[in-house]
Amino acid sequence: MSSASAAPIPTASAPAAAFRWLRVAVWTALLGLSLLVVVLSGEWAANRAARNQADEIRRAAEVQLSGLRDATGRYRHLPFTAALHPVVLALLNAPGQAALGQSANRYLEELNRLAGSDVLYLIDARGVTLAASNWATPQSFVGHSYANRPYFTEALAGRSGRFYGVGQTTGEPGLFISAPVRGDDDQVLGVVTVKVSLRQLQESWRIAKDPILLTDARGIVFLSSVPQWLYHATRPVDAEGLAQVRRDQQYGPRASFPQLPWKVARDGDRPGALIRTQIDGQARHFLAVSEPVEDLPWTLTVMADHDQVLRTRESAWMVAVLCLSLLLLGGLYWRLRERRFAEQRDARRELELRVEERTHALGEAHAFRKAMEDALPVGMRARDVEGRITYVNPAFCQMTGFEAGELLGRLPPYPYWHPDEVTRHWHHYDAMMSGRSAPDGHESRLRHKDGHEVITMVYTAPLIDAEGRHAGWMSSVVDVTEQRRAELQQRQNEAQLQHAQRLASLGEMASTLAHELNQPLMALSSFASAAKAFAQRGDGALLAQSLDDTIAQAQRSAEIVRRIRGFVRQRTAGVEDCALATLVAQALALLRGELRDCQVTLKVRIPDDLPLLRGDRVLLEQVLLNLVSNSLHAVRAVPAAERRLDIEAQQHGGCIQLQLADRGTGIDPAIANQVFEPFFTTRPGGLGLGLNICRTIVEAHRGRLTFAGREGGGTVFTLELPIACP
Structure with missing residues (x-):
């Protein structure tokens, strides 16, 4: 028998080896580029979050400075x-x-x-x-x-x-x-x-979420929402400054002011300063912005938790990794598709090799999909047709606090159901079992294993197996707890902004208050001197008249103070029937001194038979006060003889239409679209909240606030409010 010839051993050709090296180089470059994209996206998100946080701190500082100016300036005279x-x-x-x-x-x-x-x-x-x-x-x-x-x-x-x-x-x-x-x-x-x-101011600071402090010219903290920072210094106090403080007994018997336990650093070109410290034994990281206090050698520092910026960066990294993972999964799918077509063309020759490679590729894809599911921030939960939990991902376990082994195989009621929401959970469960799950999801309140509440949005879809049969349901669970808290915080901030506008309006009327009080006080002095003279002369009739005049002036002073204090402290009493003429009269009474100083010609034409409005009297008075104050500010720029303000009202269908027309400088068309935007103002020292809050109040009353130019010069603001139902 002849011996069989040995089969030749295949060797890789030089072009194939070069191609493999080129492919490795391309994948390496793509991996490096992906890592660079992830890092840059995180930095971009962190920079943007830091700047937004600094802007929020500055706006909060403006509100705090307004309250501080009111607390220190109301007693100046x-x-x-x-x-x-x-x-x-x-x-x-x-x-x-x-x-x-x-x-x-x-x-x-x-x-x-x-x-x-x-x-x-x-x-x-x-x-x-x-x-x-x-x-x-x-x-x-x-x-x-x-x-x-x-x-x-x-x-x-x-x-x-x-x-x-x-x-x-x-x-x-x-x-x-x-x-x-x-x-x-x-x-x-x-x-x-x-x-x-300033106790009330400090007490209001102590309920703030983040620290607020006030330092003097030497850097000594004399007001702070953090008690352990009080009478510490932001920088070393020199010997001359310590000697002056002891001579003045400014801070009682204290002879030293240790530095605050801060580590201060700048974060590149980002605004503000980064401060690392400890509060109640817990390490904290803040972004701090300092603003000088007008007319006082003080500095107001407002802080915000900087860990939010770090979490934003981490979230951006996760999103970038997820997007790149999806792209990579798409690339792998395309690669498998091309490989399958190539294997089909040469099925006989490469059958065993194709099966092996395909099995390996499917294993990689399965492992990658499993890793991607485990890395998703959205909770995933699968249940069979009997409602038994068959799969949960790590995100869902972290959301509920239970391990996968504690949940798999469980039937309802599930251990993470909130005890106060059991009836609602059963309702959603029955809807799922009957195929009536809401396509846009539903909100569900869960209880974490440690006891705290978790608010989620649940989206459920049928689970179909490879043979097209209904095998259960797959649910994606999104944690919206922080979102709901942010919405609540936003509503609280809007209420604080309305109160801040009333305080800003009071600051604008401070000079009017001083002027109004000066006249009755001077008259009190004159009547008192006259009463003394009549008493010495024994003229009882004139003495009684002088004393009556003195009492009248004292009551006039008390009424002025009562109006201003009432405007600041009063809270809205809720919805009630209001007469428009009374609302206008109250607003004009508060601005009586400013109307007189402005020398404006005022004409009010409001019919007596107008029907009542249904709304919040205090908020509507605030709207009228802001609009009249803006008109007075606009007419100051024109000669006194041309200053005019017309207030007219009429019934227009089911609404009452009120127009405030002035002969002021008017509104530049270039900024007309920005007039109602928050924090936009053309008045020096203004907050830019007045017209924005006015429109918010009017729209809350189902009304409308608009403006237009007035023929011959000036502006006309039109306020439309619905009539109260009989």
Whole structure:
């Protein structure tokens, strides 16, 4: 027998080896490019989130600065007003007269009560307190010396003084505002000081989610929402500054101010500063933005949790990896498809090799799909036709807190069902079993294994096997807990913005309030002097008339203060029937001083037979107040003879139409589309919230707010509100 010839061993040709090396190089380059895309997408998302967070902090700082200016500025004119009273001047000229001292004590006590400040007191040129509003309390300032206080020395030099520190008598911190008391020869005889507590401001900060603090010119924290940061410094305090603080006894007996336990760093060109610290033993990471306080040597610092930026970066990485994984899966599918076509053309010759390669490729695809399902942030759950759980992915286990072994094979009720929602869970389960699941999903409240609530959106679809038979249901479960919390926070922020606008409107009327109060106070002084003269002459009739006039002016002052304070503090009483004429009259009454100072010609034409409106009286008054205030601001730029404001109302179908037409500068067409946008303003120092909040309030009442140019110059705002149903 002849021996069989040996089969030749196949060897790889040089072109095939070169092709394999080229393919490896291409895949390596694609992998590197994919990693670069993932990294860059994360950085881009982090940068954008950081800038958005800094913008939110600045807006929050603007609201806080507005509240701080209101808290420190509302009492600015109180010492100047008290310094003009005759009993104050008389006591400084004759400090030894007990009757004058008692009269001054009662005057300062009554004035302090009406103003709502903490303490109002009178100091002579030596620094000794002669009279105080708390004269009848155990912690009376009368007889105490405050000659070492900077607010006293500044006022004694003829300037107004402002100083924040701990009280020498009460030990309570506060803001001290002082004014000189001048005699007939313009010589400074003494000082009137008002103490204003900022406790309410600090208490409101302590309920804030993130830290807020206020530092003085030396960097010492004297107000903070974090108690352990109080009386620490953001930078080292030099020896001269420590000596000055001890001399002034600004912060009581404290002789040192340790630095805050912060690690401060800049994050590239991103806004603000990054601060690492510990609060209550827990490491925290914040983005901090500091803003100077107008007219005061203070700095307001507002912080926000910077971990949100890091989570945004991680989320961007996950999305990028998911997208690249889907692309890679598509590429693998295309590769398998091409390979299958190639194998079909040479089925006989490469049958065993094709089966082996295909099995290997399918194994890789299955492993890749399993890894992709495990990496999905969306929970996946499969149930058979009896409702028994047959599959859960890691995301679903993390969402409920149960391991896969604790869930597989379970029938309802499932352990993650919320005990308060059992009836609703059974309803959705029955709908699924009967094939009536909502195609757009339903919201479901679950209870985590550790007890906290998880709000989810559940989307269910039938599960069909390879033979086309119904094998159960597949559900995707999305965690929307944070989204619901964000929606709740947004609604709360909108309510805070409306209150911030009322405070901003009050700031604009501060000068009007000072002007309105100056006239009755001066009249009170004149009537009191006249009453004294009539009493000396024994003229009883004129004395009674002077006292009646004095009472009338005092009531007028109280009414002015009541209106302004009521505008700030009042809360909406809800929906009620309102007369439009009354709403307009109330808004004009609050702006009476500004109308007079503006010298505007005002014409109001509102028919008496107009039907009632159905709405919130306080919110509607706020809308009218903002619109009239904007019109007055617009007409100030034109000559006084041309200033005009017409307010007309009429019934138009089922609505009442109110028009406010001014002869001001008008609205530039280039910015007409931005007028109702939040934080857009052309007024210096404005917040840009007025018209945006006005439109929000009007639309909430099912009304409409529009504007147009007025023929001959000016602007016409048109307010349409539905009539109350009879």
